[in-house]
Every structure is written in C-alpha cells, then in structure tokens.
Amino acid sequence: MKYTVLGAGAMGLRYGVLLQEAGYDVDFVDTWEPQVNTIHEQNGVYVSRDGQDKHLVPVNIYFPEDYEGDPDVLIVFTKQYGLADMLERCSRFFNDRQYVVTCMNGMGHIEKLNQYFAKEKVLGGTALIGTVLNKAGDVDFIGKKGAGSMNIANETEVPDEMTHKIVEEFQNANLNPNLTTNFMGTLMAKVVFNSVINTLCTMFKIRMGEFIQSDVAKKLGVQLIDEAFDVCERAGITLLNTREEEWQTVQTVSEVSNPLHFPSMYQDISKQRPTEVDYINGYIYELGTKYHYEAKTHDFLRNLVHLAEFSDKFDVDAYVKSVRSADKTTV
Template sequence: MKYAVVGAGAMGLRYGLLLQEVAGKEVDFVEPTKASIDQIKKQGNVVYQSRDHKDKHEVPVKVYSPEEYDEHPDVWIFFMKQMQMADTLKRLAPKFHDDQVAVGAMNGMGHIEKLEAYFAKDKIIGGTAMIATILNDYGDVDFIGASNTGTSAYSNLSGVKTEATKEVMADFQAANLNPSYSNNFMGTLLTKVFFNAVENSIATMFQARVGELLAYDQFIDTIAKPMVHEAYDAADAAGITLLETREEMLVQMDEVARNIVPLHFPSMYQDFVKNRPTEADYINGWIADLAEKNGVAAPTHRFVTNLVHLAEDMRQFNPPVNQLAQ
C-alpha cells in the first residue's frame, strides 16, 4: 500500500513517519497549511523527530501542497483540525479516485460526513488513536511515551471489514500503531471523543499535563465521572453502544493520566497555547448536540464548551505560557 497523509501536524507526522520508517511503506505528506509546508521545505524536505524531548533527528519526507500533489496513493489518511476539513477536501477533490481508501482518525466528530461526499461507504475507515504526540513547531514532532506504546482502533463505515481494510490493519500493525478492529463504527469513534471531552478540555482550561489533573484527588469521582455518565446517557438515547463501559472508560482515564502519558499536553492545549481555535465544538459541543437531538440534556458538556471558548477569549488579557518545549 502507498499512503498519502493529509496534514503534517502532530498525528499526521506520527502516522506517516511510523509507516515510512518502521513499516517501510511509501508515504507522501500533503500539507494544506502553507506555513507548515514552507517550513518543512526550508529545512531541506526533512522533519525533526524526537521522543520525549530527546534524540532529535532529521527524517527526509516528501511533502506537497494539495494543488501540487499528482500521485495516486492507495490510501488517504486524514489528520487535521475539524475546521480545516471541508476546504482541504475541496482542494483535493480532483485527486480522489474510486479505488482509493480514506482513513479518518481525527479528533472530534464531523469529518466522516464530509468524507462521504467524496468516498463510498465501503472505502471509508473511521478510527481513533490513543497515541500521545506533540508538534513543537511546524516540521518538528515529538513522540510521547516509549516506543511501540499507544493503541488505535478502526471500523469500516459500511459495517463490513474489507480486504483493503485488512491490508491497512497489517501495515498499521507493522508501524507499531497497535490497531484493533470493530464493526461497531460509531462506538469506535465515540470512545475517543468521550475520553477527549474530559481530559483534553479540562487540561486545556487549566494549562495542565494530563497527569497533573490527578493532583486533585477527586478528579475522577467529581469531574470525570459526571461528564462520562452524561456522554454515555447521550449515546444510550441515540442507540449507540461504545466499545467500553462507563466504568472501563473511567479506569482508562485514570490509567492513561497516571501511568501511560502523565507528562502529555493534549492536542487541544497545543492549539490553545499557540493562539489557535480549539475543537471544543467538535468534542464537548458535539456531545451536547447529540444529547439534545435525542431528547436528553448534557448541560455539563455545553458548559465546558463555553468555558473553553471563554478561556480562548481570555488569552488577550492573560496570554498562556507555552510549556510544550520544556
């Protein structure tokens, strides 16, 4: 399989570099953000890769703007901010073909519906990645955690695992992405959304590493638990069953923050300290919308969405301290 990774941010670089360097696959990066592609080209068509702020080294890459790209990959992997998706797909539309597979493992919700405008259901693979990664700067990525840690999960939108999906899963396994597969499409996607709705949003507002949240010894019981129950109530009302139970989700939140990547700053924080819009509307806001569409309420998630936006506006008075390079 030949891959085109759309978006050379933290997760796009993580997936692409692992596929290229570990699995030995041919990978192209298609970068819709001009400042990012300019920086990578200025560096001599290399990106800098570190692990836990150590062993920084150059990795050669092939990077193109959407307009420049004229290759024919077997698989497109989309990793960008939800608010970038529609425009990027429009720019790439002439490059899409019926034999290609689209993988969307982005944060939040909203991208799958956009992919459906360009790809058939049996060609769309939705996914989630519990893999901590930091973009220090354009073309400079830091893998957080030990090698071959972190997991990812995938599902075909059609509900049927195809031969192409099996090949993608094999390549992802070879790349140390530790993939699993389920025919439960929405359950697969929402498992990560519900996780991020707690740890990403709260860590961002308090400018904290995920492990630091546990300094408040009531974090799981008094903050995470009510938010998880509210999100699961919304899913139940919509007839969606997640891959994990409520209790398993809470145990995972504690384990990830305490033992797996306690020093990680989530992607929402990374946007926040760089004065970019966050994806709160596509995570907490999406959960609140799901609840209301199905006759229940998720007031905490609606409140948290608005608090994140308030924190964004407060940056003009209290500029955040970028701790990513520390």
Template sequence: MKIAIAGAGALGSRFGFVLQQAGNDVTLIDGWPAHVAAIKEHGLKVTLDKDTYTTQIPVMFPKEVTQNMAMDLIIVFTKSMQLDQMLQDIKPIIKDHTKILCLLNGIGHEDIIEKYVPKKNIFLGNTMWTASLVGPGHTQSFGSGSVSLQNLVAGNESDAEILAACLSEAGLNAQYTDNIHYSIYRKACVNGTMNGLCTLLEVNMTTFGKTTPAHQLVTTIVNEFAAVARHENIELDVAEIVSHVENCYDPNTIGHHYPSMYQDLIKNHRTTEIDYINGAISRKGQKYGVPTPYCDFLTALIHCKEDIIQDNEAVTN
C-alpha cells in the first residue's frame, strides 16, 4: 500500500517506520526543516524500548509533493491547528480513491477533512501508542499500544477492517470498532488529564500519579468530559476511564513518558493543542449549558504558560 504520513513528528515517524518495515511504500511529510534534513542525510533513527534502528525512508516538505505521488492512504499526525493547512498543501496526492485516517488527539477533525475527501473516504481512530523526539530525525517509544478505527460513513466497514489489518501487520495492534466516538472521547480523557496536568507541573506521568490530589483531579476532569459527551448520546464509563488514565502512571509501561503537550510547550516552546482537547470540552459545555470549570481553568492556565514562555523567548532573543 502507498502510504503518506502527514505530520511525521515523533508518533508519525514511529508509524511510518513500522509500516515500511511491514512492506508498505511509505513517504513521510513534515514541515520541520531540521527533522526533514536529518532524515534525508542520515536516515530515520527509531528507538523502540531498548533497541535502535536506522532506515532510509522518503521524506519531504508538504509543498514538495507532486501529482504523480498518488496515495492509497494518508495518515494524519499533524497538530490539530495544522491539519487544514497540511491537507491544503498536499492536495496533489489526494485522489478519488485516497483514504484518510485521522489519529489526531482531540475532537471534531472530520469537519476539516471533509473539505478534501468525501465522507466515505474518511476513517476516524485513536491510538494509545506513545512516542517522543530525541532530536531531529530520531524518534523514541516505550511500551505497547493499540489503534482503534472506524469508517465515518455506514457501509464502509470492510474498508475499515482492511486498514486495521494493514496496521496490525505492522505490529500496531489495530482493530475495527463500531463505536469510535466513544473511543475518541475515552482517549480525549487521557489527553485532557495527562497532557495539561503534566505540562503545567513539568513532570512525567509516573511523577504526577504520585501526587496526593492526582485521583481527585483526574476524576473531576473525566466527569466533565462525560457530562458533555452525554449530550452527544455518548455514555462514558467514568470509573473505567479513570482507571484507564491511572494505568498510565505505571513506570513499567508508559509512566516515564512526557505527554506530547509537554514536549511541544516545555521542550520545544511551541503552542499546544489545548483548544482541541480541554478547550473543546469548554466550548461544548457552553453550547449544552454544562459547567466545565476544571477544563476552563486548565485551558486558561496552559494559555498563560504559552504566553509566559513566548515572552521569555522574546526577551532572550
């Protein structure tokens, strides 16, 4: 299968590597010059637990794609706020048969993707795989993970199952689900707790889990997600999801991982996806008349931290 990874950062590079190793024709597309240059010059370096591999893999900037690079599948791994521009830039490789699998954190990305492909070619999913960038051209992952995905339009279940099989052949533990919106909200609860809280406290998930208020904070935030989801006919199992989040603390699995929001803001001084995670719950809460004070406050605090870091950089420069 001809596959493009649109947004080949930490997790996109990991997926691209294992899909290539499984025999697919994979191209990485990313906008970070140092990352693209490192892969072109030295190959993509991938550390999976304790083992490190290097592979030659095609990589390019979004505006370098051409009409003759038609893709069977595009997996989008951009940041939420970058999705629309990425798809606009890579329109030449999107053909009538091209499927798009969205594995982004957050809620509501199908509204953007529908501008570029028909609904029948859109597949939504989420992944519990994690990854971080050691540096340009080098991605690192610990522990195991999984992928759940579903077709957006009823009747395309077989296509979704084929995509899941392709990912599973690469060791990504993918499965078809008939309730992806539940899965997306469940994953959003992990992002809505671990991302913001670990970023504000500047700790990994194990360290956060050792704090006294951790359980109360996670439970309260998950309850806000559940209250909003209920207005969209999605009934979240709060106790199960809180337990699912707290499993992230385990240092023997992914507990030592710093969430992607931490990597964006604290490590790389980039703006975050908070408006598509807790911020999305705040907006939906206003729409449905549901109070979401913890998500409101967490979103505001992350924006404060973004402003502080940007101001400090401006003074330094």
C-alpha cells in the first residue's frame, strides 16, 4: 500500500523510514520549513541508531500545498497543538477511501480526525518507541533494530480487512503492532505511561534509564498511575493493563527498551517549544473533574511543567554572570 506521513518529526520519520525500508511506497508531508527545506537540500534524511551508523536515507517530502499524492493510508504524527492546522492544509488530498493511523501522544486528536474521516477508517495507536530529532534532517532511532512496540485499535473496535493488512505491513516494518479491540483503553494506556515518564523526566532533565534508578521512581510513578486509573474507572474506561502491569511497563521500557531516551516532552522544552502536558496530565485531570474526582498530582505536575516552560525564557547563566560582575561576590 501507499503511505503518506503527516508530520515528519522524530516519530513520523521512524514509521515512514521503516515502512520504506520494508518495501512500501512512502511520502512525507510537513509544515516545518527548516525540516522540508533541509531534507530537500541534502536529498534525504540522516538516520542513526543510538548515535551510531549515521547515514543518508532518500525520502520524498512536501509542504501540504505542494503534495499531489494519492495514499491509501495516512499516518499522523503531529504535535497535538498543531494538528488542526495540518489537517486543514492537507484536506485537499483527503478522500473517503483512505484510512488514517495515529499514534500521537496525549488525547484530543481523535475528535479532530473525525472531522475529516469516518470512524470506520480511523485507527488509534500508542507507540512505545523512542526516537529523537537531533535537528532538521537528522533523526536518531533509539534502541536496537526491532526495539519498541505499539498497540493499535479501530475506533469502531471492529477490525476489518484493511486493518489487518495495515497491521501486517507494520509488522513487516518491525513496528511490532498489537491489534486490540479496546479503543479508549488502548489510547489511555499510553497517556498514563506518558503522564509518568514524560513529565517527570522533563522536570528533572533526565533520561528514562536515569529516572528508573531513583529510589523514589516507583513511589512517584505508582501515585500518578493510581490517580489515572481512578479517573479511568470513573469514566468507564477499561485500560489494557492493571495498575501493577502499567508500572511494570514503565519500568521495563525505562530499563530495557529505551534507557538512553529523553522523552518527547523534554525534547520540546529543551528547544523552547510548547509541551503537550495539557493533553497528557492535563487531560487526565480534566477528565476526572467530569466525574467529580480531582487528580491533584497530575494537575500539580501540569502546572510545574508550564512553570518550567515559562522559566526557560530567562537566561540564568547570563544573570549569574551579570551579578558576579556587578557585586564581585559569589552567587
């Protein structure tokens, strides 16, 4: 089948490149000018794995207004806050036979996709696959070949022939898909995972493998998981894992699969981009309030991340130097 990836960031490139290497026809569409222009200039994207074996992979990439392809499947990997604009700009090449697969972080994207695609054509997924965009045109796949996994489900929870074909081709690309028939439980499982790993690693600027070594990692993680499960139970959402299994997933991915990985939220804040915390911890809190339950730890961490976003506007090193210079004292 022919695939078009909307959002050629870290994860979009990983999915698209792996599908391309498996022999499938893949195009990329992005709105970030440095990414599109750099890939055009160097005739491809540089790909490494855990910082090693950096090599150029030829890819086809376009701005939405320039794309003339006719894909069977769209793979969506934008940031939550940029999805509406991406879909609007790409809508000219959408049609009613296309399927769309999304493994975006957080929640809020399905409602936007449903404005363009019928529920029968929407597949929601969650990816436990670490990838870093070093800079425009340069991506690093974290983990050994075949590392990582994903869950995927139809929005209707009724897999059809096309769904099975997509899953088969994802398997051929070493994306390790697991097809479920629990749509909301599948999506929320990753939201819960990210509410622990993304937020805590970002706040303290550490890798997943460093976080999991802490004596308080389990205590913090279990507290967040328990709150999230309390919310989901009240909302009638059955998650794929038990509370204990969810913590084991956090532990295994951090220790074994992606110990060297900085989560995407950290990558965003380190480059002074907005984070998706409102769509992760914030989503859990807001969902809880609908059922008269306050996930206060999630709300607290959401606000701390926003404070970190704000504080990054200030150049602390420059301030310290100016104080030392003025006062001749140690700060």
